[in-house]
Amino acid sequence: MRDLLDDLDRWRAAGKRVALARVVDIEGSGPRDPGAAMAVNEDGEVVGSVSGGCVEGAVVGEALEVLRDGAARLARFGYSDDEAFAVGLTCGGTIHLLIEPLDW
Amino acid sequence: MSRDVPLFGRFSGLVRAARPVALVTVLDGERTGSTMLVVPDGDPEGTLGHPELDRVVARDAVGELEAGRTGVRRYGPRGQVTPEDLRDEPTIRVFIDSFAPPPQMWIFGAVDFTAALARAAKLLGYRVIVCDAREVFATARRFPMADEVLVSWPGPVFAERGAALGARDAVCILTHDPKFDVPAIAGALDTQVGYIGVMGSRRTHATRLERLAEAGIDDPAALARLMAPIGLDIGARTPEETAVSICGEIIARRTGRGAPSLRDGDGPIHRP
Numbered sequence: 001m002r003d004l005l006d007d008l009d010r011w012r013a014a015g016k017r018v019a020l021a022r023v024v025d026i027e028g029s030g031p032r033d034p035g036a037a038m039a040v041n042e043d044g045e046v047v048g049s050v051s052g053g054c055v056e057g058a059v060v061g062e063a064l065e066v067l068r069d070g071a072a073r074l075a076r077f078g079y080s081d082d083e084a085f086a087v088g089l090t091c092g093g094t095i096h097l098l099i100e101p102l103d104w
Numbered sequence: 105m106s107r108d109v110p111l112f113g114r115f116s117g118l119v120r121a122a123r124p125v126a127l128v129t130v131l132d133g134e135r136t137g138s139t140m141l142v143v144p145d146g147d148p149e150g151t152l153g154h155p156e157l158d159r160v161v162a163r164d165a166v167g168e169l170e171a172g173r174t175g176v177r178r179y180g181p182r183g184q185v186t187p188e189d190l191r192d193e194p195t196i197r198v199f200i201d202s203f204a205p206p207p208q209m210w211i212f213g214a215v216d217f218t219a220a221l222a223r224a225a226k227l228l229g230y231r232v233i234v235c236d237a238r239e240v241f242a243t244a245r246r247f248p249m250a251d252e253v254l255v256s257w258p259g260p261v262f263a264e265r266g267a268a269l270g271a272r273d274a275v276c277i278l279t280h281d282p283k284f285d286v287p288a289i290a291g292a293l294d295t296q297v298g299y300i301g302v303m304g305s306r307r308t309h310a311t312r313l314e315r316l317a318e319a320g321i322d323d324p325a326a327l328a329r330l331m332a333p334i335g336l337d338i339g340a341r342t343p344e345e346t347a348v349s350i351c352g353e354i355i356a357r358r359t360g361r362g363a364p365s366l367r368d369g370d371g372p373i374h375r376p
Contacts, residue, residue: 009116104112
């Protein structure tokens with residue numbers, strides 16, 4: 001999240017609502033370690049990443065959903081989870097994300 | 105810390121000031137998303153929903169922060185951690201996101217390999233300090249990528265700041281001049297630094313070991329901490345390749361992987 005601070009501070013100073021997604025856990029092989037973060041503002045602008053580019057698109061959708069209903073949630077993206085999620089990780093692992101409104 | 109600034113503002117300020125801070129967040133139940141800010145030397149701010157849970161998690165977060173670890177831990181709703189106390193209790197997962205200050209790399213010797221190593225170390229997120237006793241060479245102009253350039257002998261630098269070195273930090277001694285190497289190695293061995301690499305051929309290192317013994321440094325356990333010749337055996341030749349070989353060795357030593365270090369082989373470092 002260190003790399004996101006400039007954008008987050010700028011967005012918040014401009015009064016934008018922001019959702020923050022962070023990798024909290026990985027099972028098997030994952031491209032980014034826990035702590036990897038991306039943020040999405042109410043205009044749909046995105047900074048950071050939580051995988052090697054595999055799931056970012058889906059995370060943006062979840063993040064905008066979080067901004068709509070204001071509730072923090074956990075999301076899981078995995079290779080074998082093709083029923084629940086249309087996207088997966090090419091490396092075969094599963095990542096667990098916390099997606100929350102940055103309202104604190 | 106001022107209560108007028110939102111939690112995120114204080115978090116952002118601490119990270120920017122390179123102060124250690126952990127961001128702690130509840131992942132389960134009604135309090136999902138509740139956040140607490142933990143610093144090693146002050147009271148936590150925010151709450152996870154129960155004062156006892158806050159106290160136990162803050163204690164653990166300080167430990168995780170010291171180790172530079174980020175991950176999930178499990179607690180009872182009132183901070184219980186032992187299996188007996190957790191029986192028949194739902195557990196709450198808590199995410200501890202550690203923001204430790206960047207690790208340090210101290211490079212002794214303002215030589216041509218130093219600039220390349222300093223650049224590679226910056227890429228990996230180190231705070232880089234270059235030190236040499238010769239003021240003509242130890243200049244910020246020659247090492248603009250370094251966070252600090254010190255004109256000093258090694259002794260005073262270790263005396264002043266050596267206590268701050270820990271497992272995540274590295275000392276690289278590139279001088280291959282015994283006048284400078286011996287006090288730099290002596291200083292580094294007196295710290296808890298995680299990596300000590302020393303440049304020079306196997307022959308240079310053999311001579312260096314004699315000089316160290318003359319200075320009273322002959323404890324095999326201490327000398328076993330030295331990675332000399334410095335770097336992985338990847339056939340590096342240029343300063344840039346050598347920098348990659350050194351950084352690769354630092355990563356491999358930290359992760360315990362079996363990448364081949366030059367120290368553990370024999371024969372010439374540079375082969376035709």
